[in-house]
Amino acid sequence: MTFEGMFYAGGMSHPAPHRDPQGSGCADGGDEEFLPPVPDAVDLVLESATMLAVFAAERLRRIEAMRHEALAPILGRGAGAVEMAERSIRLELSAGMRITEYAAGRLLMQADALVNRYPSALDALSGARITEKHAEIFVDLVDQVTPELRADVVERAVALAETEPVGTFRRGLRDLIARLESRTLEERHAAALGGRRVVVESGADGMGLLMLHGPQVELHAIFGRATAMAKAIKGSPGETRTLDQIRADVVADLLIDGTTAHLPAAASGIRAAVVVTVPVLSLLDDEAAAAGDPPVVEGVGPVPLSRARELCGGEAKWMRVLTHPETAVVLSVGRDRYAPPAALQKLVKWRADRCMGPGCGVPASRCEVDHQIRWADQGETALENHAPLCKGHHLVKDNTDWVVTQVPGSGGALEWISPTGRRYVVQPERKVPVFRSARAGDASNAPF
Numbered sequence: 001m002t003f004e005g006m007f008y009a010g011g012m013s014h015p016a017p018h019r020d021p022q023g024s025g026c027a028d029g030g031d032e033e034f035l036p037p038v039p040d041a042v043d044l045v046l047e048s049a050t051m052l053a054v055f056a057a058e059r060l061r062r063i064e065a066m067r068h069e070a071l072a073p074i075l076g077r078g079a080g081a082v083e084m085a086e087r088s089i090r091l092e093l094s095a096g097m098r099i100t101e102y103a104a105g106r107l108l109m110q111a112d113a114l115v116n117r118y119p120s121a122l123d124a125l126s127g128a129r130i131t132e133k134h135a136e137i138f139v140d141l142v143d144q145v146t147p148e149l150r151a152d153v154v155e156r157a158v159a160l161a162e163t164e165p166v167g168t169f170r171r172g173l174r175d176l177i178a179r180l181e182s183r184t185l186e187e188r189h190a191a192a193l194g195g196r197r198v199v200v201e202s203g204a205d206g207m208g209l210l211m212l213h214g215p216q217v218e219l220h221a222i223f224g225r226a227t228a229m230a231k232a233i234k235g236s237p238g239e240t241r242t243l244d245q246i247r248a249d250v251v252a253d254l255l256i257d258g259t260t261a262h263l264p265a266a267a268s269g270i271r272a273a274v275v276v277t278v279p280v281l282s283l284l285d286d287e288a289a290a291a292g293d294p295p296v297v298e299g300v301g302p303v304p305l306s307r308a309r310e311l312c313g314g315e316a317k318w319m320r321v322l323t324h325p326e327t328a329v330v331l332s333v334g335r336d337r338y339a340p341p342a343a344l345q346k347l348v349k350w351r352a353d354r355c356m357g358p359g360c361g362v363p364a365s366r367c368e369v370d371h372q373i374r375w376a377d378q379g380e381t382a383l384e385n386h387a388p389l390c391k392g393h394h395l396v397k398d399n400t401d402w403v404v405t406q407v408p409g410s411g412g413a414l415e416w417i418s419p420t421g422r423r424y425v426v427q428p429e430r431k432v433p434v435f436r437s438a439r440a441g442d443a444s445n446a447p448f
């Protein structure tokens, strides 16, 4: 999902009295009178955020200069000498800034990376086109990319950081890196799979953490099923536990007793649901698979092809979305294809992948499908009138002064106009699905 801040792109030059709630027109186009810019309260907050970014970039430059200066005299000496010098610098920085040595070490690492390896990202921070948090995520993720691929990633990662809010940026960059590295995804996944384990960590007050380190698809399936059961239980009369508490109890009950028999009837029979999207030829042909996009699991990201083949091999609990390898047009969503509205809901969620609120990361499977124009107001049950929204964003849309509309002809983009008139457009993750007619045997009459 992509996200554009449309209004503020013009900076402070838009006078507040001219703020156009439709975000469509340029109110001062042929306007005779001149009004000096009058920043509103939101402008003032954004201005201070801009200053923070500028100062953050400057601080990183100075930290790197300090490190460089301290390391200069010992250049050419052994690794031991360099290590001691770096420890000394870290202590100096942490004592001076009154932060932990760990935090100081992070700053030194970020400064080194941005100044020496990713100057374009540092420029973006200096220009307040990205935040310090974006820069941090950038370094953490791009540093892990194999050096041969790094040049490919950097430029696109900067562009992504300049347009996306933090959460969307992190996901987008992870996806981008995974796509580029998908050729080796299979081997890396197989190697990582060897490290699966369950760990109990003791905490305070008689509490602790149970951690399952395993393949993401299964983890999401476990969490999704526990959530669905917890929601069913939460609806029962007299239930006072929070969703978090019920979910924890459900997982504990299932693992200790191995049964759901003692759970309320509403919670039994719930199975995990995972949506897996696969370019159709990938299932048949290794060459086609290597050339196309990797298979993707909703809310998880790319998965190894062998895993996708397993998931598509007939397990009823997986919803399969097969796409044309070149056009990404949906070929099939499985058996529900001609049975709206369930199929329509699936399509709407599949298209968006996530809540269509600005910057939101809630997976579509946990969202409500909203009628933008309500049924009562002649809204149609059609792809053009639906988008998934998480509970929180659904509430904001229905109960506040935010105005939300689907951009006509955009293939599912949502326009959010804030109460102060700022306009944000949230793009769905995927192209508008269009079914090809049954007789179509080739791609030539695909709509795009």
Ligand SMILES: [Zn+2]
Binding pocket: 355, 356, 357, 360, 361, 362, 389, 390, 391, 392, 393
């Ligand atoms: Zn949301």
